[in-house]
Amino acid sequence: MSPKLKTLLDYGPLVVFLAVFVLYRNETVTLWGQDYPGLILATLVFVPLTVAANWILWARTGTLSVMQLVTLAVVVVFGGLTIWLNDPRFIKMKPTLIYLIFAALLATGVALRRNWLAAAMGEALPLSPEGWRILTTRLIWFCLGLAALNETIWRTQSDTTWVLFKTVGLILLTLGFFAANAPLFARHTTEDSNSDAG
Structure with missing residues (x-):
């Protein structure tokens, strides 16, 4: 595609x-x-x-x-x-539920010692097992933070503010999260070692 x-x-x-x-x-x-x-x-x-x-x-x-x-x-x-x-409350609660589900799935993977995040993103982001562990932990907390932020915004702000948060704010925050983790990606990448092996 x-x-x-x-x-x-x-x-x-x-x-x-x-x-x-x-x-x-x-x-x-x-x-x-x-x-x-x-x-x-x-x-x-x-x-x-x-x-x-x-x-x-x-x-x-x-x-x-x-x-x-x-x-x-x-x-x-x-x-x-x-x-x-x-009733608009249901669509406003949707991001909260999605982020809580993602956090729960990632936490379950950690508890079961399964690298589910690597299975989903491994081709695009080659990291060592330690790198995936750290990123998964950070992403769990990030998802929980977004869930809490969504609840705060839709319950205290106008519909316009919430829609802008949902359509623009969440994307920018997600891009910011991965940009902030660039040093982690650089430290734990496996791309160089794979290239050397080839």
């Missing part, structure tokens, strides 16, 4: 979600006899687009990662509840 298509499938639904919310955040739209505020209308668009993006990804690659499947399930369930009950 081309990088452009992969990026489109990964971020396209999120960009459309943000665009629809910005366009309708101060309006109420009536569909099927029900009034929907902008945030729920954006969710109504986001859920099927996310399903379609994952279907295309599966059709093109023949596989979906555990993280992609978990995210898809949570989007469908919590997005569906948001639309069905006309």
Whole structure:
């Protein structure tokens, strides 16, 4: 799959979600006899687009990662509840649940001495076992921090602030996390040793 298509499938639904919310955040739209505020209308668009993006990804690659499947399930369930009950709290809680699930999965892998993060990212990021252990521990705490931050923002800030946090803030924080771990990657990379062996 081309990088452009992969990026489109990964971020396209999120960009459309943000665009629809910005366009309708101060309006109420009536569909099927029900009034929907902008945030729920954006969710109504986001859920099927996310399903379609994952279907295309599966059709093109023949596989979906555990993280992609978990995210898809949570989007469908919590997005569906948001639309069905006309209650934005469910879509706002979705990132919290996703990050808590990721943290729990990673912690379970550590407890079982299974390197699940390496299995998911090993091809893109060649690290030693010690490097993966450190990164996994840091990522567990990072996910827990994002879950707590999401709960704080959606409970105390406006819908606009939360949507910007969800669509832009979380991406920037994730990029910042991996950038901050660049020294770890440099210290524990196995790329040089593999090249020397070859």
